[in-house]
Amino acid sequence: MKSCLIVDDSKVIRMVAKKILSELEFATVEAEDGQQALDACKAEMPDAVLLDWNMPVMNGIDYLRELRKLPGGDKPVVVFCTTENDIEHIQEAIEAGANEYIMKPFDSEILQAKFAQVGLLD
Amino acid sequence: MKPDDFDYVAQMLKTRSGLVLTKDKSYLLESRLMPVARKRGFKGLEELVAQLRRRDESLAQDVTEAMTTNESFFFRDMKPFEQFRDVVLPNLLKARASKKSFRIWCAAASSGQEPYSLAIILKEAAAKMPGWRIDIVGTDISREVLQKARAGLYSQFEVQRGLPIQLMVKYFKKKEDQWEIDPSLRAMVQYKEWNLLSDLKALGTFDVIFCRNVLIYFDQATKGKVLENMSRQLTDDGVLYLGGAETVLGISDKFKPIPGQRGVYAVNKPGAPAGAPSLGTGS
Numbered sequence: 001m002k003s004c005l006i007v008d009d010s011k012v013i014r015m016v017a018k019k020i021l022s023e024l025e026f027a028t029v030e031a032e033d034g035q036q037a038l039d040a041c042k043a044e045m046p047d048a049v050l051l052d053w054n055m056p057v058m059n060g061i062d063y064l065r066e067l068r069k070l071p072g073g074d075k076p077v078v079v080f081c082t083t084e085n086d087i088e089h090i091q092e093a094i095e096a097g098a099n100e101y102i103m104k105p106f107d108s109e110i111l112q113a114k115f116a117q118v119g120l121l122d
Numbered sequence: 123m124k125p126d127d128f129d130y131v132a133q134m135l136k137t138r139s140g141l142v143l144t145k146d147k148s149y150l151l152e153s154r155l156m157p158v159a160r161k162r163g164f165k166g167l168e169e170l171v172a173q174l175r176r177r178d179e180s181l182a183q184d185v186t187e188a189m190t191t192n193e194s195f196f197f198r199d200m201k202p203f204e205q206f207r208d209v210v211l212p213n214l215l216k217a218r219a220s221k222k223s224f225r226i227w228c229a230a231a232s233s234g235q236e237p238y239s240l241a242i243i244l245k246e247a248a249a250k251m252p253g254w255r256i257d258i259v260g261t262d263i264s265r266e267v268l269q270k271a272r273a274g275l276y277s278q279f280e281v282q283r284g285l286p287i288q289l290m291v292k293y294f295k296k297k298e299d300q301w302e303i304d305p306s307l308r309a310m311v312q313y314k315e316w317n318l319l320s321d322l323k324a325l326g327t328f329d330v331i332f333c334r335n336v337l338i339y340f341d342q343a344t345k346g347k348v349l350e351n352m353s354r355q356l357t358d359d360g361v362l363y364l365g366g367a368e369t370v371l372g373i374s375d376k377f378k379p380i381p382g383q384r385g386v387y388a389v390n391k392p393g394a395p396a397g398a399p400s401l402g403t404g405s
């Protein structure tokens with residue numbers, strides 16, 4: 001079973017994502033901000049990270065840059081999932097090492113398609 | 123819906139588009155036609171059918187469109203596009219090296235995602251084909267979806283369905299709350315309103331035909347007829363792509379499956395040797 005870290009300050013979004021990911025047979029771990037996510041990754045690297053951008057304490061892009069510096073931090077497949085939907089943000093995310101990018105609002109079909117594209121679904 | 127109203131609409135759809143609507147699909151009829159009824163100010167489907175019976179051509183066209191339009195997404199099912207990119211395209215570049223051109227037909231182009239996905243593949247491979255001329259023709263029975271295809275404007279939901287983010291950033295620009303495809307891709311596809319049950323000759327000959335998730339709506343006889351007509355528009359070494367739930371087996375002997383290539387079919391010429399070349403065969 002693959003693992004996915006869900007990083008979002010909204011409890012509702014985490015719940016929705018968890019439900020979809022459970023159906024795709026992922027074990028999920030949750031974090032409310034970038035710092036919590038970083039701590040979770042230091043404890044155990046997930047296979048995938050579903051990542052919000054705007055969060056208190058540490059935002060998604062800063063977290064991603066820190067993650068990629070960690071030993072083994074190049075392994076997790078990171079999928080941004082944010083309301084930021086302009087080309088500049090998307091490019092910044094790709095340059096920081098994001099593998100895919102979902103623009104909110106999203107549904108299970110989009111999440112599933114994006115996860116399939118980055119090879120997370122068998 | 124009253125049974126004779128259902129029969130009337132089902133018969134009309136069969137004649138106009140080949141769509142076979144069985145009784146168990148009456149929910150589909152109701153869910154698709156209610157918006158048409160509302161748009162035209164009818165109180166319900168009974169009024170809509172009454173107006174259809176008065177031979178209202180524009181309403182008949184709207185109803186046909188509403189029933190035959192299907193949601194589409196970029197690189198749908200992925201595999202056929204990978205097969206095209208990795209097997210058929212390299213074969214085409216060899217087999218058509220002297221004339222440097224080939225033609226692709228998307229027989230149910232819908233709102234353009236399939237032809238544009240192929241245009242993206244060709245654009246990504248452009249360095250391998252300098253000076254080549256490639257036609258992509260997209261046809262559909264629905265005028266409304268073709269307008270959308272020509273405009274090349276997609277909602278945020280649509281642009282995320284199947285399109286990898288790198289390709290989206292590369293080939294789409296944000297335009298208010300929609301995403302617009304790059305004009306260079308739009309220029310690669312020519313759209314034509316066409317009914318697959320009508321004469322196909324004027325479309326010309328193609329090297330590759332994509333006809334995915336269309337035959338499922340037809341009855342056996344219509345499937346056979348469409349396949350036979352399409353086989354005449356395909357070069358001898360051409361390939362046909364069908365949807366994952368579709369097959370030619372038991373329906374038409376004009377095509378044969380290509381071993382190991384699911385959903386891809388070669389032309390079956392009577393008397394042709396077993397090893398006759400096909401663009402769909404991997405080396």
